[in-house]
Amino acid sequence: MELPFTIDLRDRTAVVTGGGGVLCSTFARALGRCGARVAVLDLNIDGARRVADEIQSSGGSAIAVQADVLSAPSLRDARERVTAELGPCSLLLNGAGGNHPRGTTSRDFYEPSPAGADELTSFFDLDPSGVEFVFRLNFIGTLVPTQVFARDMTGMKGASIINISSMNAFRPLTRIPAYSGAKAAVSNFTQWLAVHFSKAGIRVNAIAPGFFLTEQNRTLLLNADGSPTPRAGTILGHTPMGRFGEAHELIGTLLWLADEKASSFVNGTVIPVDGGFSAYAGV
Helix, strand or coil: CCCCCCCCCCCCEEEEECCCCHHHHHHHHHHHHCCCEEEEEECCHHHHHHHHHHHHHCCCEEEEEECCCCCHHHHHHHHHHHHHHHCCCCEEEECCCCCCHHHCCCCCCCCCCCCCCCCCCCHHHCCHHHHHHHHHHHHHHHHHHHHHHHHHCCCCCCCEEEEECCHHHCCCCCCCHHHHHHHHHHHHHHHHHHHHCCCCCCEEEEEEECCECCCCCHHHHECCCCCECHHHHHHHHCCCCCCCECHHHHHHHHHHHHCCCCCCCCCCCEEEECCCHHHCCCC
């Protein structure tokens, strides 16, 4: 039987926020290989340029755009340039996000700190400004780009928004209450947007990655010799597939959600790609 579709994005303009990062650069390159015109948005313009140059050197079409996902004026400037050089956005990938030490506790469980242990951070020591930073980066950093770029997408055939949530949204991890809560907000917002835009022709879905090695978490998960830290050992012990994911293993889900023919009736979903972590009860 012949498949009813192939992944062909040659008529699409894709905007990828956080496009200079490990995972989102992989997303941007994959979209470029499928023919999409890719705008790589990142606050770090050098990282964005590197990714755009790689797409161009492989025969694709891409531009690097410096943008702050928390600033509507910055994003409106980015939208103006993207529209002028690549055409209006029809695929928005909200990938910018991350955690912050000030929204993180030192231990899994609360215990009174021993004398002289001022360096430990308990729940009672969490800095509200650090928690706010994490919520703003992940949730507001998804809201504002959507407000700016989705204006051009209403009524457009095949328009799609893909948010990046996390398996933390399904099962909050110890130590990172701000990040887990913020990603839960992204998942909920994904479902809200899917309903809100359902009559405007825009599908909205999310990918929830499990544990992938990135520059942000590498030192937390690996020792200097490359062996797993105790926390990483716990993670791997609760991942039925017994390993960390590799960035390329997210591409199939991304392209499936991006392609109108492949996922035309998929809307409001949050797809875990986590090696079974969210399905495993630990026994």
